[in-house]
Amino acid sequence: MKDICKSFHGIHANKDINLYVRSGEILGLLGENGAGKTTLMNILYGLYQPDSGQIEINGSPIRISNPVESITHGIGMVHQHFMLIQNHSVLENIALGYKDTPFFSPKKKLRKQVEEFSKQFDFKMDLDQRVWQLSAGEQQRIEIIKALLNGADLLILDEPTSVLTPLEIKELISILRQMKADGHMIIFISHKLDEIMDICDRVTVLQKGRVVGHADTADTNKKALARMMVGRDVVFNIDREKLEPGKKVLSVQEIHVTGDKGMPAVRGVSFELFENEIFGIAGVAGNGQRELAEAITGIRKIDSGSVRMNDKDITNKSPRHIYDNGVSHVPEERIRFGIAPGLFLYDNAILKQHHLKKFSKRYFLKYSQVKNHTKTIISDFKVATHSINNQIRNLSGGNIQKLILGREISEQPRLLVASHPTYGLDVGATQFLREHLLALRKQGSSVLLFSEDLEEIFELCDRVAVIFAGEFMGILKSDDEKLCDIGLMMAGSKGF
Amino acid sequence: MIKITTSDRYDITPLRSLMTNIFSLVAGLFVIGIIFLIAGVNPLYAISEIFLGSFGSLYGIKETVTKAIPLILIGAGLTLAFRAKFWNIGAEGQLLMGAIFSTWTGLTFGDHLPSYLIVPLMFFSGFIGGALWGIIPAILKIKYSINEVISTLMLNYICAEFLTMLIVGPWKGSTRFGFPGTDNLPEAAILGVIPGSRIHYSTLILSLICAVILCVVIYRTRFGYETRVVGENPDAGKYAGINFLKTSLILMAISGGLAGFAGVGEIAGIHHYLGYPASVSSGYGFTAIIVAWLAKLNPLYAVFSGLFFAGILVGGDAIQISLGLPAATVEIVNGTLLIFLIMGEYFLNNKISVHVSTKSKG
Incomplete structure (x- = not known):
């Protein structure tokens, strides 16, 4: 992504952002709330149009005007707030986002594929359950399956671990590592330093819509990243006074x-x-x-x-x-x-x-x-x-x-x-x-x-x-x- | 290759909103012109006749204002219901119920009470009639999750049949020579009109007052706030501890009650007796849905959009006579304008950009 700019209401959400990902690499995108991480990724996914700038894949410029096009370019995204239809079942939601869904009886053909997929990644879920009955962690897995089924080479995860339990995070990390070994590219958006250090190969830090730094995770540490992200030092420990419980x-x-x-x-x-x-x-x-x-x-x-x-x-x-x-x-x-x-x-x-x-x-x-x-x-x-x-x-x-x-x-x-x-x-x-x-x-x-x-x-x-x-x-x-x-x-x- | 993309528009100014509406109306009129052309009528002449018939003469203006009264009342009431996403399609029935209640009041007490008592009493009972008919679907929706679009629509027919039953049966007047319809209301119960017109001014003033009060209710009161929250996000309403039953009952009582007011105006101001449903209302309850939408769900704007659509009704009647077009013409004009207004709304909220790439395929 080259020189991407985007503004809302005259406020720059993204300003001259340059970003690249190599195959088989996990890139961390780090920044505070409102730093422009989600906006940038929505541009890449085709939900927004950049005001200026260019996106290239394998060196050739492409124009992504909607998510369908980004899917054909092999880009998949898991949003922070899930884009699922609450009253539909798991399978129906997957069928909805799938490019090869047949027109008639869409669910039949898909069921087998999804079941195999779930087995491969050890996702346990009831495909006929309505989405609104599921926990946030379960909903996220549907989103991941949706993206992978569509053959995503580049998977964008917007704050994926914020809704997961520690165990689920471990599972997610192992899935991501597996995908990385297969040559997939992953952009991992987060503001949790531990995860970024743990999962990512490289990290790009955004602040107020601009890139304020790049680093290899091997050459940096949490403190330096935190300083880059907030522009000031952060205290990591809180003193909890001893207080006697009252009434x-x-x-x-x-x-x-x-x-x-x-x-x-x-x-x-x-x-x-x-x-x-x-x-x-x-x-x-x-x-x-x-x-x-x-x-x-x-x-x-x-x-x-x-x-x-x-x-x-x-x-x-x-x-x-x-x-x-x-x-x-x-x-x-x-x-x-x-x-x-x-x-x-x-x-x-x-x-x-x-x-x-x-x-x-x-x-x-x-x-x-x-x-x-x-x-x-x-x-x-x-x-x-x-x-x-x-x-x-x-x-x-x-x-x-x-x-x-x-x-x-x-x-x-x-x-x-x-x-x-x-x-x-x-x-x-x-x-x-x-x-x-x-x-x-x-x-x-x-x-x-x-x-x-x-x-x-x-x-x-x-x-x-x-x-x-x-x-x-x-x-x-x-x-x-x-x-x-x-x-x-x-x-x-x-x-x- | 031409590509069209859409994106959300964030910079909606009042001016842009106004211009979009005007442009939509013009575009709608253009299409209506084509329809006139197909019907073998000079479109420019027909459209100018519509507006001359409604706004171009003193008689036309008087008729337009007369028809605007029920549209403003109902349209303003509907803006409140639609704000809460309560789709009240039953204003027609609520109007008729208001007419029934006020007719009963007028016939029963009109002979014994002076005008300054019987008229407010009739408006009061008309409001109650419309409100009662309005809160039935509210109860059904909140208590039994019955879709209000269906229930309000069906209640229209029930009310119309009930009214017909009354006027051919127990309420049939002795002075009607066996034709269906009640006796005329007593003199004291009849609303005064502006001389030389059919404008029953008390209802007109009432409609303007209602529009202003509703505006205050929606934007300044707790109830209006709760209505907007429920309409925007029912889950948030639940979380905020808003009592859905209470809110829905009040808003439907107001929405139905205003339609009831309109029914009183039609009976006591125009017809002076209760006749067949189609003669009492001529579809104001449905036209008012468009009035409320054109007003962007703001009751004050409903005054203007009410006048506008009243003009179309009157102008439509005028071209029926002068050009010999069928009665359905008005509905075609109304429907076409509504479609274009809704399209305009889409273009207002979404930015459309067209990319023309010079590269040819393959």
């Missing part, structure tokens, strides 16, 4: 919740949460975390058991009632639940708070307050946008997330239910967020943190529960020596 905030008793598939997803979970405490729930994706979070925040029905907040029963109350009792929620699927894409930033900044006295007077909304509040969030959480009168759909994924986090944290909740809050955030924002969580803890709030990032769990949590198949395998204190067995517990063996 009981949340008490969950023996709750059972049914999942989307009609199967029990949460089976008899009980725990208590105190002031000044961060309680982590670790586990492999799809073991009931989402359902548990949704049940506590009122989005999903609880079949039996009770949830009490400050000794008030909030079982199966409306999400607003629960919010009014001090429970904030950063949902797992932020684009799906967290925003109204066509509305302005300031509309989205009060999605859950619009009924509060602060923002509304009788039937009317106080828009001047709303706008000031939005400006505060934007500056506090460093959301990159040219105006608050901007439709939120025009923002990058990471910036949308910062806005949602800002919205949920800024109201000083008694309890914050945060599902994968740092997923998709860059180093700087992650650090900032973790400090915020600790600050909440210090102020006497409690945090229920769902995360697959064990490092994050260890860094932040006072106690950790491991969830497997909807049950707690055990609750550990942060200084418990059994903490090293957490991997075993995540795989389903009881801690006690």
Whole structure:
């Protein structure tokens, strides 16, 4: 790619970017949120047209005006937010993106191919399941199969590991290595330094739409890359003060919740949460975390058991009632639940708070307050946008997330239910967020943190529960020596 | 080789939006002209007759305003429903239900009450009638997940048949000599008109007030905010704790109620009695769907788009008489314009670029 430029609303998303990949090589593309990584790859995949610049394959210039053309050029892409049709089955989704799908009974012919493919890479999945019932990790595998089936030589992975469990990441890495050995090219977009160092041969760093450096991973280290990426030094450790837990905030008793598939997803979970405490729930994706979070925040029905907040029963109350009792929620699927894409930033900044006295007077909304509040969030959480009168759909994924986090944290909740809050955030924002969580803890709030990032769990949590198949395998204190067995517990063996 | 590519357009200015609409209308009129040509009529003459018939004479303007009243009322109400992606196709039935309720009120109390009491009472009961007919599909949708397009559409027919049953049966007037239809409303229940026209000014003023209030409701109130959130992303609405049933009930009560107002205006301002459904409404509930779209779902703009489409209705009637064209002409004109407006919308939201490469194939 030569001298690629692209701007939106007069803001350069990409400026004079040069990039190359050799066959049998994994190139890392590193940069903060909104650095232009996704835009650049969307240009390569034909979703956007560059304002200027050129793409060449084997030395000859090509023009890619849509994804169909990029597929014929052997380029495949796995997006950060999956491009799947939620109401269709796995197989139907694969058939949809496949170039040789026959017109009549498309699924028949494809089934065998996909099954062989799944076996080769050891993907286990039910091809007839509807996509909306699958976890993020499972959905990603569909995307990878789609790209590989179409014979992609160059596979672009946009932040692929952010939705995966540690085990799944290992599997993904081995697949990538296998593909590399077969002579495939891979562009791996990430802002996780460890992964880049681990997987990639070379790395290109983007900052504010420009290339700020190239390096071979063999000749560089994490610190140097981090400095390149953020343009400043990053502290990697957070000090967690020792705090005595205060009064009981949340008490969950023996709750059972049914999942989307009609199967029990949460089976008899009980725990208590105190002031000044961060309680982590670790586990492999799809073991009931989402359902548990949704049940506590009122989005999903609880079949039996009770949830009490400050000794008030909030079982199966409306999400607003629960919010009014001090429970904030950063949902797992932020684009799906967290925003109204066509509305302005300031509309989205009060999605859950619009009924509060602060923002509304009788039937009317106080828009001047709303706008000031939005400006505060934007500056506090460093959301990159040219105006608050901007439709939120025009923002990058990471910036949308910062806005949602800002919205949920800024109201000083008694309890914050945060599902994968740092997923998709860059180093700087992650650090900032973790400090915020600790600050909440210090102020006497409690945090229920769902995360697959064990490092994050260890860094932040006072106690950790491991969830497997909807049950707690055990609750550990942060200084418990059994903490090293957490991997075993995540795989389903009881801690006690 | 010519290649056409599309991409999202981010720089939509009000001016561009306006120009696109104007261009779409002109292009639509061009196609309508071709249809006139095929029908053996001079297109320029026919189109000029349409606009002269509606806006070119005092009589035409008066008729246009008269027909714009129900279109503005219903169109404004529909903008609210469509904002929430609640596809209310049932305004026609809601209008008729408003007409039925207000007729009952007028016939029952009109003889005993002064005008300043009976008229507001009739508008009130018309609103209730339309609102009740409107909230049925809302309940069906939220409680039983029944598609509102089907239920609102079907309720139109039920209401029309119900009205017919009333006027051939229990409500048939003694002064009608056996023809279907109720007796005339008492004098006190009839709306005043601007002298020399059929413009029932109280409904006209009401329609303008409703458009302004709805604008405030949509853009300034909590309810309007919740409506927009639900329309943009129902999942986010659920997450934000918005009560779907309550929101849908209110918005359909308003949307249906405004259609009910239109029904009151038609009965008390124009016909003065309840007759066959087709004579009560002449399809305002459906034309108003186009009015709401042309207004870009903004109730204030519905005033202008309502006037515009009223003009087409009136002009269409005019060319039926002067050129001897069939009655379906108006519908063809309406339909063609709608298609072009929707196409214009596409070109407004998407950037189309054409690449002509000079290299020949192979």
